[in-house]
Amino acid sequence: MQTLEIDHQSTIKQGLKELIVERLNLHIDPASIGDDVPLFANDEGSEGGLSLDSVEALEIVVGIEEKWGVVIQDDSMASEFRSIDTLSSLVGRLITEDAKVAISA
Amino acid sequence: MPETLAIAAPPVQPVLDIREIRRLLPHRYPMLLVDRVESLEPGVSAQAIKCVTANDPFLVGHFPDFPVMPGVLIVDALAQTAGIMLRSGPADRPAAAPSSPAGRPGMLAGIPRMRFFHPVVPGDRLVMRVRLIKSFGSTHRVSAEAEVDGRQVVAGELDLAS
Numbered sequence: 672m673q674t675l676e677i678d679h680q681s682t683i684k685q686g687l688k689e690l691i692v693e694r695l696n697l698h699i700d701p702a703s704i705g706d707d708v709p710l711f712a713n714d715e716g717s718e719g720g721l722s723l724d725s726v727e728a729l730e731i732v733v734g735i736e737e738k739w740g741v742v743i744q745d746d747s748m749a750s751e752f753r754s755i756d757t758l759s760s761l762v763g764r765l766i767t768e769d770a771k772v773a774i775s776a
Numbered sequence: 777m778p779e780t781l782a783i784a785a786p787p788v789q790p791v792l793d794i795r796e797i798r799r800l801l802p803h804r805y806p807m808l809l810v811d812r813v814e815s816l817e818p819g820v821s822a823q824a825i826k827c828v829t830a831n832d833p834f835l836v837g838h839f840p841d842f843p844v845m846p847g848v849l850i851v852d853a854l855a856q857t858a859g860i861m862l863r864s865g866p867a868d869r870p871a872a873a874p875s876s877p878a879g880r881p882g883m884l885a886g887i888p889r890m891r892f893f894h895p896v897v898p899g900d901r902l903v904m905r906v907r908l909i910k911s912f913g914s915t916h917r918v919s920a921e922a923e924v925d926g927r928q929v930v931a932g933e934l935d936l937a938s
């Protein structure tokens with residue numbers, strides 16, 4: 672069960688990196704994006720990151736919603752939109768919540 | 777029996793007339809490209825009109841012998857319609873003045889997708905419809921389309937930033 676959970680998260684992380692590179696037309700290898708590197712400008716230590724802006728954040732939000740069929744609330748911005756690590760736990764949580772709703776429905 | 781002129785159905789009562797549009801948008805001549813708002817659900821959707829006339833200044837050079845409304849100006853007219861939708865805000869929040877920082881939602885930040893199907897020419901009544909797809913932080917994605925006489929002339933998506 673523990674291993675499954677880790678596999679799940681790494682699949683989400685890989686999917687996120689591919690989604691970001693594809694939707695933002697970045698000319699980089701998805702695997703080159705570090706899991707804990709700040710994605711957005713103005714974050715602490717963002718110099719080494721991708722320095723994405725708010726329009727690119729919206730593109731990622733729309734991409735995640737289409738890819739995983741989840742809804743990201745407008746207030747998720749600050750803490751969960753930081754790195755691949757934080758984004759993947761957000762996506763994982765949203766998928767799990769959806770699954771629970773589906774089971775209880 | 778006297779001939780009767782065919783009279784079209786009376787126009788839809790404007791939700792916002794040009795004076796009210798000027799209060800919501802900072803645009804002025806020659807860049808104010810919305811004449812009338814026909815329906816408005818603040819922060820959700822809007823339908824607005826731009827009547828194209830041979831006197832429109834952009835037609836002087838686009839093109840002298842073949843007047844066609846520039847596609848980028850149709851895009852801007854749609855962005856202005858979206859700006860009105862966003863600026864009018866949720867019903868519980870009064871609209872901010874265009875000059876205030878809070879009153880600036882509506883800067884065009886991206887054109888993820890836009891296609892042009894037919895030229896828009898003098899005499900055309902451009903019916904523009906916008907609908908909010910998603911807001912995230914200070915950025916908003918809207919679906920936008922316009923038609924003339926029931927025929928779609930342009931359709932796509934726009935990103936606007938506050």
